[in-house]
Each structure stands twice: as structure tokens, then as C-alpha cells.
Amino acid sequence: MISNNMIKVRFWIIEVIVLLIFPVLILASGLSVIFDYLFKKQEKSVHGDVALITGSGNGLGKQIAIELAKKGCHIAVVDINAEAAEKTSKELIDAYKIKSKGFKVDVTKYENIIKLAKDVEEQLGPVTILINNAGMLTFKKFIKPTPEETQNMINTNLTSHFYTIRIFLEKMRELGKGHIVAISSIAGLLPCHRQLEYTASKFGVRGLMLALETELFAFNAQFIKTTTVFPFFLKTNAVVDELVSKIGITNLYPSISGEEAAKAIVDGIVRNKMEVFIPRITGLQYRMLGLLPTNWVLRFLNRLTSRQDLEILNNS
Template sequence: MDPKTLGCLLLFPIQMLYCIVRATVSCLLPARRKSLAADTVLITGGGRGIGRHLAREFAKQGAKKVILWGRTEKCLKDTCEEISRSGTECHYFICDVANREEVYRQAKVVREKVGDVTILVNNAAVVHGKSLMDSDDDALLKSQHINTLGQFWTTKAFLPRMLELCNGHVVCINSILSQSPIPGTIDYCTSKASSLAFMESLTLGLLDCPGVSCTTVLPFHTNTDMFQGMKVRFPQLFPPLKPEVVAQRTVDAVRTNTTFVYLPWSMRALVILKSFLPQAALEEIHKFSGCYTCMNTFKGRT
């Protein structure tokens, strides 16, 4: 073994220990938060639900401009007017992220009319709440296009300029279901798993790109119209998240350059359990918690 390789092998455990100690210390000390005063934020699905709360929170935390993308003009207009009244410059554009050509066209319009986007929040999503056999092909394709491919296209549209500026942040509002799927929403779980893999790969790919970062948010069931009717067995132990809390934690993660955010933090335990428990035990956890049947009463917005 040559001396260089031997040196790398000896140094590696020290590097691992350093990373663990640094992460531990970071958890104990208050994190430094960057200013958003020079940032232009674009939020997909920004007219309602978590998207509307994200717009409010970015404005509250001092973002220079907020841009809303969505498919429903009334929702976009209402949210835009609210943000503008708060004193933050806000614009909205009708854009279906499932349509690649429309994404690229509207991205060009945004750059010409508003300027460079420095924070991209991929929030738009759909869920159909049906089994594979009950879902038609068009519905499955719609989930893949909005939840997965839409994120590809928006990132391709805005990331190159961020890299040129050495200033940018790509955010994905994902779901814990990307790592712990449940029955009755196979389209959503599959597309979110794909979205998570995209963000993990993108995060690693940007390690040597100064000034450009990524954040992936993995929330539990959130109390929005999208998941209306979804029920777990012990709502007192596993209450649905408030969308404003998801928004607050997301914006804070951007300001602190946090890569992954689990909401609530206890969802990390679920991911750890999956790494060593047998499948039969995981199935019992799903049945005990009510996740196995939680979509039976689903009637949310798609």
C-alpha cells in the first residue's frame, strides 16, 4: 500500500469523528442565520396551503421579493395582494410545473420582469389517495410530472444562474412518505421517493459549488386541504402539523443552511427503525399506528 493511500485510511476515522463532534456542537449552540434582504424567492404552488404560509414567512423574515407560481389565479392573486400589503414586493405567474415548456417560458418571463431568482422552493404537489388498481394512468402521470419532473424542470430553469452568481438555494418540500410509504397513495409515495433521490443527488453534486445550497423538508401529515380526511389511530400522539409551522421551519432551515429537516423530529426514529427492523415488525407498526388504513377516509384536494 502506497503512503498516500495509507495516510487517507488513517485520516478517514478522524474526519468522521470531527464531523460527528461538529454536528453535535452545532445542535447545542444557536445557529447563525443569514439575511434574506437581497434574495428573490420563487415558490411553486404558492397560492394556498403550505405555499401561502411559505410566502408569508419569507416576507416576514425579510426577503426582498417573493414570486408565486401556481395553476389557480384567484389563489395566487389573493396571496400576492396579502404579501404586497405587508410591504414585500410580490409577483405571481400562472404556471403548471407539470408542463415543461410552460416552466421554461415562465422562467424567462420572471427573469425579464422581476430579476434573478436566488431561492427556489419546489412546493407544488398532488396526491390522489387511490390504490394502483383504482388509479387511471393519467392520474399517475400527473403525480409524476408535478411531484417529480416539475422539480427537475424548475431546477434546470433557475440553478444555472445561481451557479453563475455563486448565490442560491434550492428547497424541496417533500414528505416523510418518501422514506416510509403507506398504502392507498402509491402515486404520491413513489413520486416523492423519486423527488428525495433527486435532492440527495443534487445536494452532493453542489458540494463544490460555493454559495449554492439545498434544503429538503420531510414533514409528517400536514393539516391542509390536500390531506383532508386522512386519519391516524392516535391523533393525540401524532397530531397533524400546522402548515405555518412547516413554513417557519423551512425558512429557518434556509437561513441556517440546514440540509435535511424532519417534522416532527421524531420522524427520524422511524427512518432509523426501517434500517434494522424486519419487514413483519414494520408492518405491525403501520397497523398499530393506523397508517395502514389512514387513507381509507381520504377526501383531500388533488
């Protein structure tokens, strides 16, 4: 039997080889990005698919619903806000002549999602595109959440994804097709100041989606595609929009409209992109920062936020 020492020697030899060919891998990955940009992957058709979008009564979710409806997709508009869900669904039917229905559901409740799956299948058909978008972005007092608020943010932004994936994945496997999309955030790549819970929830979403890919491979179900989305600040949520304009982060890059973000997300879905960075350049920046020691990255992030900005956040 091979000794532990031999296993370690073999491990270090592999590490040295990887290190030696690393520049070639970087060059190849750069070329593949340029190649993808110049020769776009062919679009798949989503005409006639049923997309379920959580939190699509308002904001980014609603814009994604509009972009998918333009492509002939039927839409289950799911939101905790019944009125908003109904209104969005009516607007979609009137404008795009597709099938749509509003469903009042709190995505943090597992039993509600089981019922939702049954209702959507009866009324619109089986879900082939699942978009986990519903999110809690802020607390009543920005940096002083109650324990309940902390729990609610983790449940809404992360735990709900486990529930919907568990419930809707089975049918996709049966049908031999499907697409699962998760809206993470720039805060799922790098920490945002004074946003412990939000950052943790969005890093969690990234981890879940990567693990899901390995799960699909293990189950021989790679015909089910995944897309994880990392948007910079958006104009969709009024409270966040007001706050970021006060702290001046939008001087680095302007907030992005929901419509622009939704177009990039739907483009990512129809081209089976595993990751969508909005704006695209943040993906490259994040990968470059990944090569640096963590304490350098944190020092760089801390330099980006002034003491004055932190004061504004502390008092929000």
C-alpha cells in the first residue's frame, strides 16, 4: 500500500506542475473570454417554457419576467406581496399575450412552496426555468438588526433557494430539461461594508450554486443548466438606491437600471452562461483580486470606503 509520505510527495509534485503551467492556463482562460465575446454562444429557445420567478412583483424580478415574456415564456409571478404579484402578472398577459399568474407565497415557508409547485403545474404547466430572485436587502435600522431580522434575511436570501431547488429539480430531472438561476450580488464576491448578514447570505448562494453543479454531475443531470448572477448596485430598490447615492459608491460606477440588468440576465440564461457579472468587468476584477493575498484585498476594499461613508452607514 502507498505510504502517507509518498501521497504527500505525489501531492507536492502535482502542485509544482500546476504552478509551472499556471501562466498557460491564465492565457487560455483570457483567450476563452475573448472568444466567447467575439463568437457568442447560440441562443436556446425559451418559447413556451414556464419560468417561476420569486420576488417578481417588483424590482429586478419584474424586469426579468418582462424580458422572458418578450421571448414567449409563460411566467409564474411569485411574491409575498399579493397585490404586486397580481399586477405584474396582468401586465405581462396584456403586453405579451403569454400565460401568467400571480402567486402570493412567502419563500421562507417550505410547505408553501410545495403547494406552489402543485398550483403552478396545474395552472401553467411544469416549471422548466426557476429563478431565485426574492431578497431582503436592508433592516429597519441599517446596521442593528434584531435576531429575527438576521434570521429572516438568511432565510429569504439563502435558505429559500434550498427549498425551491429541492422541490422543482425533481420535475426537471423527469422532463430531461431545466434551468436554475440564482441572483447573488457583488456582495457574494467581495464583502460589503456594514452588511454582515447580506454578504454572508450572498456568498452562501454562490457556494450553493457551485455545489449544485457538482450534484448535477453526480446525478448525470447536466442537461439542467445553472446561472448565478452577480449584480453591482441597482436602481430597483428605493432604499438601497438612496443609500448608495449618499455614500458615493456610485462615483466608482453608476447604479444600473433593472431593465439593463434583466437583459444581461436573460441573455445569460438563453446562452447557458454559468455566471453573469453585471457590469461584465466586475468578473475580471474579482478574478484578478483572487490572485492577491486576502489581507491585501481587504486593505484595498477598506481604502475604497471613506470614514465619512462609514458614518453615513452607521447612522442609517
